[in-house]
Amino acid sequence: MPGLNKGDIIALKNGKTAKICSKLGEGGQGSVFLAEINEKKYALKWYHKGTVKQPDIFYRNLENNIEQGSPSDAFVWPIYLTVKNDGEFGYVMNLMPNNYKSFTDFLLTKEKFSSISVVVNAALNITNAFRELHRRGFSYQDLNDGNFFIDPKTGDVLICDTDNVAPYGEALGIAGKARYMAPEVVRNITAPDVMTDRFSLAVILFRLLFLDHPLEGKRTLCPCLTEKLEQKFYGVSPLFIYDPYDTSNIPVRGVHCNVIRLWKYYPKFIKDKFIYSFSQECLHGSQRRLTDNDWQIAFTRLRDCIITCPCGSETFIDLKADSSVCINCGRKIPRPPVLKSKKYAAALFPGNKLYRCHTIEDSDDYTEVTASVVRSKNRPNVWGLRNLSDNTWNVTLKDGTTTEVPNGKVQIIVNAHKIDFGNCIGELEF
């Protein structure tokens, strides 16, 4: 009989052994077990015989991935390989901490995102992880809802099932999961690669924000999804639900409720990214699909225009309009001051933060905070920008004079004209 049992001792390639404690779950290709190595707990994935198409190539690829190491902390990457045992084998990875919930659970609303910025953080973390993966020359090949685990309170992301990750130009025989595969993979014209990853990533990001599926609307609502229709809807003639030139696949009231409700809240520039990504040209691959980096910049910009309204709810600010309306309470919010740097424009509203990508030239770090917008304790109408970076800022005031703002100190926003953050200058716009 295939598989492992509790108590089995599995030899690892590095000479250590793993003791099987219990079964955690079962997948298409094998089972995942709780295992103990040197008294530390890990997850061990074990492949059933016959489920891997080319086991020798697969095994060598895993070995190579372990050697190369994980491209980002967001991946649950293989860390040890087992010795082959009668044609079967497996690999060891870290356990998934239980504050991370499967993206599938969000789609089934067993879990909900606590705010818009959590969703946007998750989008940033996902795009950044794939950017790092692709930059190392890998492709993932099997992006789908079951592979992403997200902390509903922070938007931190862990990506599992990394065993099909392969160097550029190599395919391990996996095509992917229905509804996430690029049209050319559905049609069996190409094997998964970086370009098809880009399509799947756009689907994941769309569903992260809007839950429903970008290609499923009125037209796909058929009594029986036969293989032939599946080929049509996802392969030969896919159509975006908000295609500006063809409205025959629009979302249906009572069925695609989430996207109908959520789409209208999001700023036009981010919706345009999806309209472009699912345009006929991008669907069929005749136009360049958005890269991970394009998405990372887009979501950094999206985060720059999220503020917390005095009603306590998050809302979007249109940085080009005189005022915006809170999506929760309907209050009119005059445009706050905006900090413009080379690539970004960030709303300076109390509670908002600036990151290294805003204050350091050519940085794309969206994680490390370098400044925060604060309200004066005694005069709440006065807003300031607190320096949380190691650099001393050189601020040019509106009257032409300059002043220094070291770490921890606050510059009153309304008085400032330009801020030299050290190696990057930001201009204030009111």
Place this chain on the structure above:
Amino acid sequence: MAGIYDDVVEVARRTMVLFFVVDTSGSMEGAKIGTLNQAIEDIIPEITDISENNADAEIKVAVLEFSNGAKWITPTPIPAQDFTWAYLNSGGMTDFGEACKELNEKLSRNSFMSDITGSFAPAIFLLSDGAPTDNYQPNLEALQQNNWFKKAIKVAVAIGSDANKDVLAEFTGNAEGVLTVHSPEALKKMIRFVSVTSSQIGSRSAAVGNTAPDEVVSKQNVFLEQVNVAYNNGDFEDESIEW
């Protein structure tokens, strides 16, 4: 503090109906029907789990028994999590034609397949140990014209060597869809394998096929391929009593 994600609703899922079409004629009496009852009952929690952790398909169960005539145990397909298996008793003839007739009637957009979000092609498992005692042919022929039936994943489990495999193959459309089991242990494993595998079709990552570009891949074939792998692994080897 209200967020726009507070009021999101579960995404629309297509329905996947698992049909169990069970021979409850006299010859099934004893260990066969006993094992079958227990095996299906045991598999329901696993099916429920697959359904509840699946954003692609909601799995429902429908049960039809046939002996003297054919009778639906489920008035309509029941979501896996709400379904409890009622133990079937055996006795009487093998009115297979009646079962085909019932199936043909319910496999319709106006009947069992009416979900607004649409359905996947269903999976139909026929479990039988004998041969039809009625004039089944006209009803089977009518069923074979049913579009839902044509698209369905069809598997027949022949229990023991007295089952008429030719009739079962007529039902599934090919001999590969007929799986023979010779022991209670093998029957149990087969029911589990068939139910779980078909429930997961569509919600699991697939391998690159050997088909030409734009050639439509049949799910029935994908399914049978998986059964083959399991067969070759010896997953259904007989271990105890033989029938």
